[in-house]
Every structure is written in structure tokens, then in C-alpha cells.
Amino acid sequence: MPLPEINKILYATSLGPYTRSVYRHAMRVAKQNNAEIIMLHVITSVGELGEALIREYLPKELVKKVHAEGVAKVIKTMETRVQDFFDEELSYLDEPMSWKITPRVVQGRHDEMILNVAKKEGVDIIIMGTENKLGIYSQSDTTQQVIKRSKVPVLVVPTNKESNW
Numbered sequence: 001m002p003l004p005e006i007n008k009i010l011y012a013t014s015l016g017p018y019t020r021s022v023y024r025h026a027m028r029v030a031k032q033n034n035a036e037i038i039m040l041h042v043i044t045s046v047g048e049l050g051e052a053l054i055r056e057y058l059p060k061e062l063v064k065k066v067h068a069e070g071v072a073k074v075i076k077t078m079e080t081r082v083q084d085f086f087d088e089e090l091s092y093l094d095e096p097m098s099w100k101i102t103p104r105v106v107q108g109r110h111d112e113m114i115l116n117v118a119k120k121e122g123v124d125i126i127i128m129g130t131e132n133k134l135g136i137y138s139q140s141d142t143t144q145q146v147i148k149r150s151k152v153p154v155l156v157v158p159t160n161k162e163s164n165w
Helices: 020-033 047-057 060-089 110-121 141-149
Strands: 008-012 036-043 101-107 125-133 154-159
Touching (some): 008 020, 008 110, 020 036, 020 125, 036 060, 060 101, 110 125, 125 141, 141 154
Parallel strands (some): 008 036, 008 125, 036 101
16 A cells, blocks of 8 residues: 655644744645645634624624734735745755745634644645643643544644744
8 A cells, every 4th residue: 555645734823933843844744745735824713792792883894804904914924934934944955945835814713623624625634733831742622623533644743932843
């Protein structure tokens, strides 16, 4: 039986300050397999009460505008990180690499959205981080649920300010 192919990677990111190690792993797997990356950021929903208050007190057009501006800002942050990574970390490569990185922003429960996008996009692997708290790599509920329910392999990378990956 042949080894599984990795053509499409879902890189789930919180855009937090210590997620560079996760990004490096996603880029390494993409480079080794000449794979496409979908860079996913999930925005938490404000909940039913929050949405009801927003609908009640703000004009519909203003809500749409603020939402669109927020999503655009997150996508810009993702694009900047991609460019920074190329500038800072890939300059040592002898041959130029072409990367296909598609930023995606969705709203909802983190685990459900990661799994939904993975299924919809037909990814071959999910790469995400787990935070190091008090010297112990404890998986968040999101990480646990993604691992438990995923139909594809999940690579979990530790994140913290001391990571040297």
C-alpha cells in the first residue's frame, strides 16, 4: 500500500504571539510535499445574547460594515505573517519556492469550524498548536475535539515563548 499523499494542509491559527512554531511546521510539511496551505483563523461568535443586543441597538448596515472590516483586518494580518515568514525565514533557500497559501476566516465554535473547513476543503492533514501552561503541554478542548473527531491526521505543535522550532 502506498504512503498517504499530503496535497492540502489546513493550518489552524489563533494568530497569537507564540504561534510561529506551528507555522514553521506547516511550512515544512508543505515544502516537503509541495502542498497547498489553507491558513484558517476562527472568530468566536458573540453568542445569542450578544447578537440580539447588536441587532437591537445598531443599524444592520453598520453591523455588516464592522464585520467586514474585522474580517479584512484579520486577513491582512495573515497576509503580513506570510510575507514576514518569507522575508525572515525562507531567504536561505537556494532555489525559489512557490507557495499557495489561502487565508480563510470563519465564525463559530473553533473545533466545529476547523473540522468543517477540513472536510469541505478535502485536506489531508490538520496542523494546529497547543499551549504550554506551567511547563505542561495541556491540550485545549478545541485541540482534544479536533483530534477525537478528525477524519484526517492532526499534527499538534507545542507553543510557548521559549519554543525554538
